[in-house]
Amino acid sequence: DVKVTQSSRYLVKRTGEKVFLECVQDMDHENMFWYRQDPGLGLRLIYFSYDVKMKEKGDIPEGYSVSREKKERFSLILESASTNQTSMYLCASKGGGAVRAFFGQGTRLTVV
Amino acid sequence: DQQVKQNSPSLSVQEGRISILNCDYTNSMFDYFLWYKKYPAEGPTFLISISSIKDKNEDGRFTVFLNKSAKHLSLHIVPSQPGDSAVYFCAASPYTGANSKLTFGKGITLSVRP
Numbered sequence: 553d554v555k556v557t558q559s560s561r562y563l564v565k566r567t568g569e570k571v572f573l574e575c576v577q578d579m580d581h582e583n584m585f586w587y588r589q590d591p592g593l594g595l596r597l598i599y600f601s602y603d604v605k606m607k608e609k610g611d612i613p614e615g616y617s618v619s620r621e622k623k624e625r626f627s628l629i630l631e632s633a634s635t636n637q638t639s640m641y642l643c644a645s646k647g648g649g650a651v652r653a654f655f656g657q658g659t660r661l662t663v664v
Numbered sequence: 665d666q667q668v669k670q671n672s673p674s675l676s677v678q679e680g681r682i683s684i685l686n687c688d689y690t691n692s693m694f695d696y697f698l699w700y701k702k703y704p705a706e707g708p709t710f711l712i713s714i715s716s717i718k719d720k721n722e723d724g725r726f727t728v729f730l731n732k733s734a735k736h737l738s739l740h741i742v743p744s745q746p747g748d749s750a751v752y753f754c755a756a757s758p759y760t761g762a763n764s765k766l767t768f769g770k771g772i773t774l775s776v777r778p
Binding site: 556561583585587589592593594595596597600602608610630644646651652653654655656657658660 | 670673683695698700701702705706707708709710713747755757763764765766767768769770
């Protein structure tokens with residue numbers, strides 16, 4: 553089965569720090585996504601990438617950037633972490649002709 | 665503008681009974697619909713999907729029904745089990761091609777009472 557691995561399960565960072573969340577998939581998928589999950593708000597798309605070095609903004613890109621230098625790796629960057637970015641971050645990948653996306657285990661980020 | 669709506673935030677059912685989770689959508693371009701299940705501190709896992717050319721898809725205890733004219737789908741779980749207690753997300757996509765993305769609802773928390 554597809555494996556999507558996020559680099560950390562739990563992170564605690566200070567306000568103003570630059571934060572990197574890493575995600576790696578092993579199925580040669582073209583599409584990769586970053587979502588955040590918050591109570592009562594569901595899963596909201598931050599950014600996605602459909603090819604190496606290609607990226608598109610999702611619904612809530614403010615305060616975030618992404619990097620996709622290799623097909624298997626998609627990084628989410630919090631340029632200057634703020635407390636309202638405390639959340640569960642979920643990475644997903646999907647083949648080009650597929651509907652189903654596969655998710656990583658999530659990173660619970662706390663910004664203090 | 666919320667394109668995928670799960671209007672009931674929670675549902676509680678007795679073990680062995682049917683659970684019915686509802687989802688509505690507003691974008692008529694959506695052609696594919698999926699349900700995901702999520703436990704706390706884990707990533708969502710895929711449950712079942714349906715395309716707009718069908719009105720029903722079944723997989724074991726899980727059945728998804730699609731009413732395209734009403735822009736409504738539902739997930740039926742029969743019989744419900746305590747291990748089904750989780751958050752269920754409805755998701756939709758307009759197509760399967762390159763750079764297609766899933767739009768999710770807010771989720772429904774299902775509690776199955778023993």
